[in-house]
Amino acid sequence: MIIPVRCFTCGKVVGSAYPEYVKRVGMGEDPKKVLDDLGFERYCCRRMIVSHADLIGEIAPLG
């Protein structure tokens, strides 16, 4: 739906990193390097970003 504000497991703020992650990976950067750059060390926070399906744009017009 929309990126969760925090990591479900540890509580690190992941929401603010998602727009930048999408932008940089879209420009052809390696996802692993982007996640390292953004300071996501633990795999709990990394999966929040990597596995997210951003569908809010499809739901929004139906509101």
Place this chain on the structure above:
Amino acid sequence: MDIEIIEMAERRGKFILKNSSPAMANALRRTMLSDIPKMAIDKVEFHLGPIMVDDKEYESVTPLFDEIIAHRLGMVPVPTDYELFTYQDKCVCGGEGCPSCTIMYSLNKIGPCTVYSGDMIPLGNAELKVKDEFIPIVELTDGQAVLIYATAVMGTVKKHVKWQAAFGVGYKYLPIITIDANKANDSDVLRVIKLCPRHVFEEKGGKIVVKNSTDCSLCMSCVAPSNGAITINSDDKNFFFTFETDGSLTAKQLLDKATEILSSEASELLSQVEAL
């Protein structure tokens, strides 16, 4: 008990707790996780009904339920200053809500747009603006709008995780790595440099030496291949701590507050024991 700071950035810290015990290390970890007070949004008021902007009528409708938006706003880290704020029920206002126990934010946006945490405007002190500005809260399409008033109050994580200031708090026994000097240049032992998953060893002058012992995770995968040349022990009096904060407090403020709370709780326990 001493603390040696290894790294103290704004949002992350590493330190060594010296001359302590496992019980004290765990007490400090638990204090950092669960006893640090911070501000978080606790009450959210939504404007319902049409919102008029420049003679155009917008509906107060969003793709997410109001409850979910309120929850997302709650999770946003809010800057906390212990000089300015106190618990609402211990405040001079008697719990009614005043500028020394609450922060008011207003959020007013019209679609089409993405509403970010940085769109929240603090009423009064502009320094209380949220530091993480790009947390998406909700997306709006044309004709949709939000008008929200949110109130942040002080709390601890014992009530809800949104009041959790520290996370990723962990410690390990400080590793003690000893290398038998007579075998340090054996080819079998030098092979261990590549085997170590944390890259603790390096080669210097044909001999294996320890590069950074604090990186060692005590996995022992170097012990057997080295045929006894390397031994790993853990020191249960010194602890290597790492922790992070969500940005509502700096790492230094958080560690200071944790030690302050721990020592005040210990002296309180002592006074209660003496009263028996």
